[in-house]
Amino acid sequence: DQQVKQNSPSLSVQEGRISILNCDYTNSMFDYFLWYKKYPAEGPTFLISISSIKDKNEDGRFTVFLNKSAKHLSLHIVPSQPGDSAVYFCAASSGTYKYIFGTGTRLKVLA
Amino acid sequence: EAQVTQNPRYLITVTGKKLTVTCSQNMNHEYMSWYRQDPGLGLRQIYYSMNVEVTDKGDVPEGYKVSRKEKRNFPLILESPSPNQTSLYFCASSPQGAEVDEQYFGPGTRLTVT
Numbered sequence: 290d291q292q293v294k295q296n297s298p299s300l301s302v303q304e305g306r307i308s309i310l311n312c313d314y315t316n317s318m319f320d321y322f323l324w325y326k327k328y329p330a331e332g333p334t335f336l337i338s339i340s341s342i343k344d345k346n347e348d349g350r351f352t353v354f355l356n357k358s359a360k361h362l363s364l365h366i367v368p369s370q371p372g373d374s375a376v377y378f379c380a381a382s383s384g385t386y387k388y389i390f391g392t393g394t395r396l397k398v399l400a
Numbered sequence: 401e402a403q404v405t406q407n408p409r410y411l412i413t414v415t416g417k418k419l420t421v422t423c424s425q426n427m428n429h430e431y432m433s434w435y436r437q438d439p440g441l442g443l444r445q446i447y448y449s450m451n452v453e454v455t456d457k458g459d460v461p462e463g464y465k466v467s468r469k470e471k472r473n474f475p476l477i478l479e480s481p482s483p484n485q486t487s488l489y490f491c492a493s494s495p496q497g498a499e500v501d502e503q504y505f506g507p508g509t510r511l512t513v514t
């Protein structure tokens with residue numbers, strides 16, 4: 290049972306446009322969400338996070354939106370750059386030291 | 401340089417031959433964790449440790465053992481590897497393991513069990 294789902298395995302976006310990566314979850318006990326970016330042959334690196342008490346968190350070009358009623362979060366990258374091409378994982382936690390990751394979305398930003 | 405290191409980076413072994421993948425962090429982090437990444441399944445947590453001598457199971461602990469005798473080290477042990485443990489493994493650490501903590505990941509260990 291996949292508690293965190295990223296239904297789009299891949300996404301292509303033109304440089305300068307907005308990239309929107311989506312993530313859905315089923316466990317209402319999750320109260321903290323994180324996005325990680327992964328380049329080939331490297332470990333994931335932290336990007337941005339959001340607590341369930343917020344509906345938006347912004348850090349430079351990256352914004353995460355949380356819709357608790359829909360159990361949905363999204364990562365917006367504006368403007369997208371070729372260096373953003375990577376696999377993006379969303380992850381969720383319910384304060385138990387356990388983390389559930391999604392299956393990842395491969396973003397390709399076209400120059 | 402603050403980092404998480406894993407060794408070896410690549411390993412090919414045979415079914416049943418015990419192996420250990422080492423993980424070390426130099427950031428004095430309390431929390432460490434192991435994940436495996438498989439196509440179509442994303443990252444799945446194997447084991448985690450909140451502090452020295454304190455470990456607990458993640459989502460996919462079967463076939464793995466861990467130990468945390470020192471704060472900086474968190475080895476992953478496969479007592480009798482099987483082909484379904486062929487995967488890309490990541491070790492990670494974070495200051496407290498609290499939700500607000502970002503995890504720092506190692507570069508990964510690609511394991512093939514034949």
